[in-house]
Amino acid sequence: MVNFCSLGGCAGMWLSLCRSEKELFDQEGEKSEMHRRNVELALEGDIEAQKRLGTQHRWGSQGRAKDLGKAYQYFKAAADKGDPQALHEAALMKINGEGT
16 A cells, blocks of 8 residues: 655645535535535545545536645545545646645
């Protein structure tokens, strides 16, 4: 298993990111219900939800603003659990100086 901690970030920042994003949903209404569910799943440790959110924030898709910092944190969280695709995405972002 790869020790992804050397690429930066921390669990506290990850939880803070998810919680702050989750708090914004109350202002967005029903249109963000699917996104809200993805964040809840990500907070519970769901790797696929973390990768979905990372992709959405990296490219600014699915109504999400492009935010490379959030994208990196979502990919890193999934990579820390050993997901090879998330590790690849986070490593590319780190190498390119995107969101780190």
